[in-house]
Amino acid sequence: MGYILNKDQQDLVDLAKDFAQKKVAPFVAELDRAEVPGEKLYEIYKEAVDIGFCGLEIPEEYGGMGQDYYTVAAVYEELAKVDAGFATAVAASGLGLKPVLQHGNDAQKQLYADNLTGEKGSGFCAFCLTEPNAGSDAAAGTTVAVKQGDEYVINGTKCFITNGGVASVFTVFAITDKTKGVKGISAFIVEKDRPGVSIGKEEDKMGIRLSNTTEVIFQDVHIPADHLIGQEGKGFVYAMQTLDLARPMVASLAVGIAQRALDEAVKYAHERVTFGKPIIKHEAIAFKLADMDIKTEVARSAIINFLNTYYAEPKRNYTREAAIAKCYAGDISVEVALDAVQILGGFGYSREYPVEKLVRDAKIMQIYEGTNEVQRIVISGFLAAKK
Ligand code: CAA
Numbered sequence: 001m002g003y004i005l006n007k008d009q010q011d012l013v014d015l016a017k018d019f020a021q022k023k024v025a026p027f028v029a030e031l032d033r034a035e036v037p038g039e040k041l042y043e044i045y046k047e048a049v050d051i052g053f054c055g056l057e058i059p060e061e062y063g064g065m066g067q068d069y070y071t072v073a074a075v076y077e078e079l080a081k082v083d084a085g086f087a088t089a090v091a092a093s094g095l096g097l098k099p100v101l102q103h104g105n106d107a108q109k110q111l112y113a114d115n116l117t118g119e120k121g122s123g124f125c126a127f128c129l130t131e132p133n134a135g136s137d138a139a140a141g142t143t144v145a146v147k148q149g150d151e152y153v154i155n156g157t158k159c160f161i162t163n164g165g166v167a168s169v170f171t172v173f174a175i176t177d178k179t180k181g182v183k184g185i186s187a188f189i190v191e192k193d194r195p196g197v198s199i200g201k202e203e204d205k206m207g208i209r210l211s212n213t214t215e216v217i218f219q220d221v222h223i224p225a226d227h228l229i230g231q232e233g234k235g236f237v238y239a240m241q242t243l244d245l246a247r248p249m250v251a252s253l254a255v256g257i258a259q260r261a262l263d264e265a266v267k268y269a270h271e272r273v274t275f276g277k278p279i280i281k282h283e284a285i286a287f288k289l290a291d292m293d294i295k296t297e298v299a300r301s302a303i304i305n306f307l308n309t310y311y312a313e314p315k316r317n318y319t320r321e322a323a324i325a326k327c328y329a330g331d332i333s334v335e336v337a338l339d340a341v342q343i344l345g346g347f348g349y350s351r352e353y354p355v356e357k358l359v360r361d362a363k364i365m366q367i368y369e370g371t372n373e374v375q376r377i378v379i380s381g382f383l384a385a386k387k
Helices: 007-033 039-051 069-082 084-103 106-116 178-184 235-271 283-312 319-344 355-366 372-385
Strands: 125-128 144-148 151-162 169-175 185-191 197-202 213-224
Touching: 007 039, 007 069, 007 084, 039 084, 069 084, 069 235, 069 283, 084 106, 084 125, 084 151, 084 169, 084 185, 084 235, 084 355, 106 125, 106 169, 106 185, 125 151, 151 169, 151 185, 169 235, 178 185, 178 235, 185 213, 185 235, 235 283, 235 319, 235 355, 283 319, 319 355, 319 372
Parallel strands: 125 169
Antiparallel strands: 144 151, 144 169, 151 213, 169 185, 197 213
8 A cells, every 4th residue: 555645745756756757767777877977967966956855854944845754755765766876865865964853953954954955055965974994883983073172173084975976065973082982973064165075986886876976085174063963972873863764764765676676577577478478477477576566565564664663652762663674675675676687588687678777776775774784683683682
């Protein structure tokens, strides 16, 4: 059945679907193959910002759309059906925004709102947690923020940063007290135009090629002390809380990929005739399609289960439900996309058809925002804590 939305929410999801199909889809194949994405991609990004897709969850009082996460997930799914790279760029802005929405003050929320609605910025932000030696072990980062009077000075290099090259503001995690381990990490706001901020190499990725992924380097970057988000020493917990909410949104991208793979496979199975009948009438194909449908629907249900938990009991810990949604949706998106390739056979393996790209796009769903191994660490941790 999927998301139960009111008319306004459904209208927004329909708008996202229409935008993706009319404005993104015609350029996906070309942009997926381009060495460097080029201006066309940035034109599409700008149109998306102007509509408000990067500010979906920003409360209306700050100039955002004030949408709930059911609607956000449904919008992301529609965008990802057409291109998961483009959807990743939009969702990564939501990721960078969340620590500020959860723990920032009014001025900080307004600063992000202005950036993400394109009022005073590119429309994109980025979440800078990962470092070359701190991926799954997120607490192992070495970026530091040293307090000097009424400023902090930030030094360090972040990597694999989605939107690194297009963001106008960064949410940066840095050590403020190295004697305190995870309790010595804090979260900061750093605008791109501050002296000492530079963008390093752009990753040449296997998939999600319509998203921009770069290193971001901070060299003696001075920021005002009021750019600290929340309290000093709480940065790691803020990052984890953000990921608890963001991982189910990644799951919605994975579901978008899986749904697209299923739709393409069903369409082909009706058209393709072997041994005198459409291949959908062959049990081997029909059952594979049924399994693809089951997995996609169950993955979407896992997101809804997370959201029901999140909204019904705001104080309840929802880390487990978030990890289950992300892990399951990430895994099945790869399986379903591979099944679509199998059903399309040689055509599925050819770049002339869209399904080989879905496999390449799906693979990252098991890696970013916490590998699925990390999700299993989190889930099994809850089991181990039970007597
Ligand atoms: N909510 C609140 N607090 C939490 C928490 C949560 N979900 N998870 C951990 N904490 C708290 C713990 O309670 C603990 O605090 P106390 O000591 O006071 O109890 C503290 O944080 C440290 O917790 P752990 O000891 O469990 O931390 P750890 O170092 O063992 O790491 C981990 C745990 C789950 C493996 C974590 O490092 C992790 O999630 N790693 C993956 C990182 C990740 O997802 N990176 C993605 C980057 S973003 C990205 O990919 C985006 C992109 O560009 C698209």
